[in-house]
Amino acid sequence: MKIAIVxxxxxxKREAAERVAAIGAARGDCELAIHPQCFLSEGHFAGSDxxxxxxxxxxxxxxxxxxxxxxxxxxxxxxxxxxxxRDLPVAARRKLYLGYSDAGFLLAAFHKAGLEVAHGPMxxxxxxxxxxxxVARALDYIVQRSDSALExxxxxPAMAFNLTVLSNLLGTAIAPDxxxxxxxxxxxSEHYYRIDRAMFHVTGDEGxxxxxxLRLGRVxxxxxxxxxxxxxxxEIVSDWCERSGIAFGGQADIGHxxxxxxxxxxxxxL
Amino acid sequence: MKIAIVxxxxxxKREAAERVAAIGAARGDCELAIHPQCFLSEGHFAGSDxxxxxxxxxxxxxxxxxxxxxxxxxxxxxxxxxxxxRDLPVAARRKLYLGYSDAGFLLAAFHKAGLEVAHGPMxxxxxxxxxxxxVARALDYIVQRSDSALExxxxxPAMAFNLTVLSNLLGTAIAPDxxxxxxxxxxxSEHYYRIDRAMFHVTGDEGxxxxxxLRLGRVxxxxxxxxxxxxxxxEIVSDWCERSGIAFGGQADIGHxxxxxxxxxxxxxL
Numbered sequence: 001m002k003i004a005i006v007x008x009x010x011x012x013k014r015e016a017a018e019r020v021a022a023i024g025a026a027r028g029d030c031e032l033a034i035h036p037q038c039f040l041s042e043g044h045f046a047g048s049d050x051x052x053x054x055x056x057x058x059x060x061x062x063x064x065x066x067x068x069x070x071x072x073x074x075x076x077x078x079x080x081x082x083x084x085x086r087d088l089p090v091a092a093r094r095k096l097y098l099g100y101s102d103a104g105f106l107l108a109a110f111h112k113a114g115l116e117v118a119h120g121p122m123x124x125x126x127x128x129x130x131x132x133x134x135v136a137r138a139l140d141y142i143v144q145r146s147d148s149a150l151e152x153x154x155x156x157p158a159m160a161f162n163l164t165v166l167s168n169l170l171g172t173a174i175a176p177d178x179x180x181x182x183x184x185x186x187x188x189s190e191h192y193y194r195i196d197r198a199m200f201h202v203t204g205d206e207g208x209x210x211x212x213x214l215r216l217g218r219v220x221x222x223x224x225x226x227x228x229x230x231x232x233x234x235e236i237v238s239d240w241c242e243r244s245g246i247a248f249g250g251q252a253d254i255g256h257x258x259x260x261x262x263x264x265x266x267x268x269x270l
Numbered sequence: 271m272k273i274a275i276v277x278x279x280x281x282x283k284r285e286a287a288e289r290v291a292a293i294g295a296a297r298g299d300c301e302l303a304i305h306p307q308c309f310l311s312e313g314h315f316a317g318s319d320x321x322x323x324x325x326x327x328x329x330x331x332x333x334x335x336x337x338x339x340x341x342x343x344x345x346x347x348x349x350x351x352x353x354x355x356r357d358l359p360v361a362a363r364r365k366l367y368l369g370y371s372d373a374g375f376l377l378a379a380f381h382k383a384g385l386e387v388a389h390g391p392m393x394x395x396x397x398x399x400x401x402x403x404x405v406a407r408a409l410d411y412i413v414q415r416s417d418s419a420l421e422x423x424x425x426x427p428a429m430a431f432n433l434t435v436l437s438n439l440l441g442t443a444i445a446p447d448x449x450x451x452x453x454x455x456x457x458x459s460e461h462y463y464r465i466d467r468a469m470f471h472v473t474g475d476e477g478x479x480x481x482x483x484l485r486l487g488r489v490x491x492x493x494x495x496x497x498x499x500x501x502x503x504x505e506i507v508s509d510w511c512e513r514s515g516i517a518f519g520g521q522a523d524i525g526h527x528x529x530x531x532x533x534x535x536x537x538x539x540l
Contacts (some may be wrong), residue, residue: 201437
């Protein structure tokens with residue numbers, strides 16, 4: 001199985017690429033093709049919009065590639081997501097697409113276009129404490145669709161997003177159709193007041209109110225609020241669920257960490 | 271003219287209240303009624319949601335009050351905006367409502383409910399360098415609807431919002447109807463990548479795409495991007511306008527500073 005790694009947001013660190021390549025080689029059940037675009041740099045991004053889009057479209061259209069694995073998050077995939085999902089070649093429809101965080105813009109756009117996508121660990125995660133387990137889990141899912149890689153609470157169609165990414169997707173041409181699905185969210189490096197504001201926004205959306213239930217993954221590296229916010233992520237999320245009539249489904253095993261489990265989005269149309 | 275000051279988001283500093291009260295007393299053309307709720311504190315907020323909503327509703331319903339002046343921004347008015355705009359008493363319809371930043375949630379909700387609202391300086395702005403001019407401008411507008419307080423580029427119906435506040439309003443029950451209006455935006459204390467992401471979100475909204483044109487106020491205290499973002503707010507905003515088919519109308523004289531001009535929202539229905 002050939003897995004292409006491209007970086008639609010920020011650049012992949014060389015050290016991460018080397019360590020992931022070594023893990024792949026040691027497994028022997030997959031060939032990792034790390035696209036040179038992963039190491040481009042143009043300001044914030046892994047190359048210009050055109051360069052990132054070209055690498056994405058090239059690998060999407062390559063019939064020898066079985067899966068596209070997004071190198072890392074950061075910011076920038078939204079700038080090319082709509083174009084990347086347009087006029088898809090047949091080869092693009094015969095692949096799995098895996099990533100999370102900023103790559104959620106692509107997950108949404110690609111799932112809407114009928115592609116097989118899943119929310120889960122990315123190559124750059126190898127640099128986290130215990131990150132090799134995250135990479136192994138992602139590869140287990142990509143190569144074998146291994147059940148052990150999955151979030152354990154999945155009992156119906158689901159989608160998973162970083163909360164801020166979801167907030168910025170709503171109302172756009174690539175907004176996800178969440179109707180009847182479990183929505184799993186996670187967050188990193190935000191203030192509680194921003195998390196509260198994003199929950200106001202997300203739960204205020206009519207489409208989001210059609211979810212089967214909302215589950216909360218981990219919220220890590222919260223930026224200190226001055227003064228103290230008084231409520232934490234669990235209280236914030238359950239409060240907005242209650243206000244908006246959304247069923248709160250408890251915790252989810254996803255987040256910006258090595259424990260981040262895989263959440264396949266399932267069929268585009270239910 | 272009686273002007274009530276309430277704090278639907280964060281608390282008003284005593285020093286700001288004293289200085290604004292002195293400015294009001296020296297003018298002699300208005301009575302400033304600073305509601306005690308302005309000095310409440312509950313974590314991030316100027317009192318609980320219930321306390322902030324009660325102060326707001328009390329002053330809205332007070333026939334002796336001619337204008338409500340929001341004390342300051344911060345975060346929190348979204349938590350009570352929908353309730354504040356519900357089942358309005360007649361007295362609430364005979365007032366002007368002025369504020370900006372986080373108070374944009376109230377401007378949107380109240381304007382949608384048919385009230386007279388304007389985007390402009392708030393009492394806490396007196397603490398800025400040159401802030402007395404901002405307070406004088408706000409009072410000139412509240413008391414006299416003075417033309418000299420207005421943003422000079424207004425030549426048709428307009429609305430003004432903090433970009434992040436607008437992004438969080440879209441799709442909610444209190445989202446503004448921007449169709450046919452000039453949209454003026456400003457921002458403070460964000461990274462360029464977040465400004466870029468918010469512009470993706472805002473210009474991706476079908477309703478926003480119906481604006482007459484979009485104009486850019488000041489973007490201040492930008493948080494340093496690592497690595498450098500390469501484009502500034504002018505390039506970011508004109509780029510997203512071009513991508514989304516929105517006419518870019520150039521600069522606007524609004525922002526988180528003492529120069530912030532007043533932008534009345536005009537009639538609720540055009």
